[in-house]
Amino acid sequence: MFVTLTYSVYMKENRDISIKIRLTEAEKEQLLQRSKEEGKSLSSFIRESALKGRSMSKTDVQMIYELRKIGANINQLAKHINTLPSDENILYSLDRINQYLSDVETINRKLL
Structure with missing residues (x-):
């Protein structure tokens, strides 16, 4: 009986250069x-940073995901408020929501 061994193309490459x-x-x-x-x-951190330009942690990815969800929720609130009759409180709320959206976009750009 013959057994043939095949090597995966995803075999880990030896890192022998320092x-x-x-x-x-x-x-x-x-x-x-x-x-x-x-x-x-x-x-790993130094290698990723040098070869890919920037290392992104799982925390950063999760934070970006959460910020996008928050931005979407704020955008839905703003659209809903726009359908209500105009009132000073509503206009103030819209201004605050727009500021929050701007803050979320700024944070998002800094993380990416």
């Missing part, structure tokens, strides 16, 4: 902290 960089102690601590916050090893 690059030495010089950092201050504060820079090293900052990198360690950021990698810890994103739940990644220091090597």
Whole structure:
């Protein structure tokens, strides 16, 4: 009986090349902290940051998702208020909602 072994094309590539960089102690601590916050090893964090331009944590992705939901809800409220008779309280509420929408968009742009 013959057994044929096939290797997956998704086989993990050996990383046997290293690059030495010089950092201050504060820079090293900052990198360690950021990698810890994103739940990644220091090597993975630095590699992703260097190769992809910016590392995005699961927390960032979840925050963007939540901000978009909040923005959609505020937009629905604004549309509903626009259907009501005009009144100073309603106009004030619309202005506040528009400010919240603007704040959400600003945060969203900063995260992306």
